[in-house]
Amino acid sequence: PGEQLPHDPSKKTLVVLGSGWGATSLLNSMDTTDYNVIVISPKNYFLFTPLLPSVAVGTLSPRSILQPTRYVTRHKKRQVAVIEASATSVDPIAKTVKFEDTSEIQGLVSTTTVNYDYLVFAVGAEVQTFNIPGVKENACFMKELEDAEHMQRRFLDCLETAAFPGQTPDEISRLLHMVVVGGGPTGVEVSGELHDFLEEDLRSWYPELASNVRITLVEALPSVLPMFSKQLIDYTESTFKEAKIDILTKTMVKEIKEKSVVLQMPDKSVVEVPCGLVVWAAGNKLRKVTQDLMAKFPQAQTNRRGITVDDHLRMVGVPDKSIFAIGDCTATSYAPTAQVASQEGAYLARIIAQLAKRDELAARLKALQETPAVEETKQEIESVQKQITKAEKMRPFHYSHQGSLAYIGSDKAIADLPFFNGNLATGGVATYLFWRSAYLSTLFSPRNRVLVANDWIKVKLFGR
Ligand code: FAD
Ligand code: NAD
Numbered sequence: 001p002g003e004q005l006p007h008d009p010s011k012k013t014l015v016v017l018g019s020g021w022g023a024t025s026l027l028n029s030m031d032t033t034d035y036n037v038i039v040i041s042p043k044n045y046f047l048f049t050p051l052l053p054s055v056a057v058g059t060l061s062p063r064s065i066l067q068p069t070r071y072v073t074r075h076k077k078r079q080v081a082v083i084e085a086s087a088t089s090v091d092p093i094a095k096t097v098k099f100e101d102t103s104e105i106q107g108l109v110s111t112t113t114v115n116y117d118y119l120v121f122a123v124g125a126e127v128q129t130f131n132i133p134g135v136k137e138n139a140c141f142m143k144e145l146e147d148a149e150h151m152q153r154r155f156l157d158c159l160e161t162a163a164f165p166g167q168t169p170d171e172i173s174r175l176l177h178m179v180v181v182g183g184g185p186t187g188v189e190v191s192g193e194l195h196d197f198l199e200e201d202l203r204s205w206y207p208e209l210a211s212n213v214r215i216t217l218v219e220a221l222p223s224v225l226p227m228f229s230k231q232l233i234d235y236t237e238s239t240f241k242e243a244k245i246d247i248l249t250k251t252m253v254k255e256i257k258e259k260s261v262v263l264q265m266p267d268k269s270v271v272e273v274p275c276g277l278v279v280w281a282a283g284n285k286l287r288k289v290t291q292d293l294m295a296k297f298p299q300a301q302t303n304r305r306g307i308t309v310d311d312h313l314r315m316v317g318v319p320d321k322s323i324f325a326i327g328d329c330t331a332t333s334y335a336p337t338a339q340v341a342s343q344e345g346a347y348l349a350r351i352i353a354q355l356a357k358r359d360e361l362a363a364r365l366k367a368l369q370e371t372p373a374v375e376e377t378k379q380e381i382e383s384v385q386k387q388i389t390k391a392e393k394m395r396p397f398h399y400s401h402q403g404s405l406a407y408i409g410s411d412k413a414i415a416d417l418p419f420f421n422g423n424l425a426t427g428g429v430a431t432y433l434f435w436r437s438a439y440l441s442t443l444f445s446p447r448n449r450v451l452v453a454n455d456w457i458k459v460k461l462f463g464r
Contacts, residue, residue, distance in 0.1 A: 005081045005114070006036040012117035012359060013038065014352060015097055017087045017289075019046050019069045021338040022122035022327035025345025027069070028444060032076040034356035038114060040099050042086040044069055047145055048448065049338060050439055053189040053407075056148040057155075057197035058464040064451035066145060067444055090119065090293050092318055118322050118352060121293070121307065121315065122345070125284035125328040125336065134256035139280035142186050151279060155194070158276035159202065162209055174274035176213045179261050181253050182281035183219030185227075185406045188236060190279050191217045192409025195243045199410075201463045216246045216273075218253055218263065225414075227335065227404060228425075232414040235427040239408050253282075284336060290329045306331035311396035312351055313344055324348055334399050347397045358391035405435050 012035055016023050019041035027039065048065040055062050073080035085099040088111075097119065101110040127143050129135040140151040155178065161167070162175040178194055180187045194215050203210040217224065217240070223233050224247060240247055250266035260274045286294075286306055293315075294301035300317025301308055307325040308316045309332065315323040326348060327341035334340040365384045371377055403417035413435035414427040436456070443449050 004079075005038055006079045008036055011036050012356070013115060014118045014120065015040065015114060015116040016120045016122065017041065017097065018120075018122035018124060018327070019043055019082075020122060020124045020327065021046075021049070021341035022124075022345045022348075023120065024067075024069070024072060024444065025342035026120060026122070026326070026348050027072050027076075027080070027345075029346045029349035031349075031353055032073075032078045032080050034353060035118075037073075037076075037078075037080040038083065038116075039069060039073065039080060040083045040085050040087055040097065040114075041069065042084065042102050043144075044082060044084045046072070046444065048439075048443055049143075050442075051452065052142060052145070052148050053186070053193045055145070056142065056151045056190065057193045058152060059193070059196075059459050060452060060455045062145050062149065064448060064455050065443075067448055071445065071447075087123065087289050089289065090121075090296075090323075092293070092296055092323060095119075095322060116322070118324065118355070120348060120352075121290070121323055121325040121329060122327050122341070123287055123289060123329050125290075125306075126287050127280065128283045128285040129280070130282070132253060132255060134258075135280055138256045138258055139181070139278040142190055142279060142281050151190075151277070154277050155197075159206055159209060159213075162212075162276075163206060170274075172209070172212060174259060175276035176209060177273070177275040178213070178215045178277045178279070179273070179275045180215065180217045180279045180281060181261075182283065183217055183221070183224030183247070183249070184281060184283065185225060185404075187217055187219070187279070187281035188224055189407050190281060191215055191240070191245050192243075192407055192412075195245055195409040196411075197464060199243075214244075214246065216248060216275075218248045218251050218261070220250070220252045222249055224249065225406070228406070228414060228416055231425045232416060232427055236406075236408050236414060239410055239412055239427075243410050245409075256280075284328060286329065293323075303331040312394050313348055313397055324351075339402060340399055343399055344397060351394055354391055354394055358388055361388045361391060405431075405438060407432065407435055 014035040014037050016039045024046040045066040045068045051060055051065045054060040055065060069082050073082055084103060086102045087097050087099045089098045096113045096115050098113045127141045140154060141147040158175045162172045180191045198213050225233050225236060237247060252264040253261055254264050255262040256278050260272045261278055262272050264270050294307060297317030307330045309325050309330050310316055313324050313326055314321045315325050326344035328336040361384055368377055368381050401418055403415055405413060405415045407413045411429055411432050413432040415431050416425050440449055440452060
């Protein structure tokens, strides 16, 4: 009953947790005939996160940037089971994963367990709130599809409420003040997209209100976008200045109330600033399921940023090396980005193909060793042993950085690109066109490329 799990006793079972950048890249690249493959994720789709802020302002429709996981798996040579559920715990000794249906509708069975031979842990991260009061209750996040939809609803509601007859000037000013917390790429992109929506559409829909809309970006560090070069930070800051987006650096959000944010200013004074909308883009933290798994290997897993992996992306400390971890749930020398997660997924597809070959050879060796030892058998045993040694030689993971890109609004983007052994830092409208084409080509499926291109054309012709 229920989803029939692939079960060929001659094959090992590979359980993949997650359907994000890492897991989807693995699924796209892997040969599913090698294993019984089971994918478990609370979202039955892949979300193209780089374009999420565009959904928040209605430039793109949510459907355009998601790809159902079954769209990938149904084209695979062998059946892959996709289960919409959250993994709640992993038992690395019994080699089982417990998972739970956390969706709105539940059946009679909503928790169960599956066995694995190899586990790919790719559950990403969740929003970091630092336990700052009021963040969960009063701010919008920018991580999941529903976050973007939530932000869009609240933003438009602020405008309509400000347009309500008889609203006082102070209340209008509060409702039209949008605060974005976090000057990393997410916060910068959200601010840029909000500005575009305002300039390109809202100015003509709400002519009497539009000039009162203010956008403030708050960042605790001395500058926004610390991962970009100084030149591009300056370019972003001057573009924001022209766009009348205020940047408050060295400023820390201490609390978020229903109608205001409490800020600690650079001189340590604390001020309460009224606002209508707060978008929280202050970074990531580990999920509970990741913390719990790490706690099972207290000697080896001590990095608070995430799972420590070896050169082949295997979780350090797991005695039989059966758990791989990729993407934002790991702590590596690379930034937690889609680029890294997808390269790790593609690399892992090659590693597990090699492991399947090794395991098949090991089974053959075992069978040969159990047969009476004639000369031919001895020779074959030697040959198989050599092949096993070869199959066990795995190349380490190597990340190839393709550059960093970010959209900053006003039809401008910035790019730090590796270029002839140096770095090319570029910003402007041409970079924006490059940003668009780069993202269009990175979208995994032709269906999504057509949908996104179509949305962009629609917005140019008819507005959002
Ligand atoms: P994710 O892609 O987050 O996938 C995690 C998966 O695990 C999800 O499918 C989730 O549903 C699933 N999951 C969660 N909990 C469980 C559980 N308990 N059990 C099973 N499954 C679970 N990076 C770039 O390189 N370039 C960009 O332009 C860029 N833009 C971004 C814009 C935004 C708004 C955001 C939020 C991020 C952006 N990033 C970008 C970062 C990038 O999205 C992440 O680094 C990337 O998603 C990491 O991939 P992942 O597979 O580790 O995690
Ligand atoms: P981030 O961690 O890069 O930035 C969060 C920022 O919030 C930090 O600069 C931090 O100082 C600030 N902050 C934290 N608490 C604060 C507080 N209380 N008050 C004020 N500021 C506070 O997070 P992100 O922007 O979501 O990015 C996460 C990852 O995803 C990064 O690796 C990033 O490179 C990647 N990403 C890349 C792109 C892109 O390449 N275009 C876009 C989005 C995300």
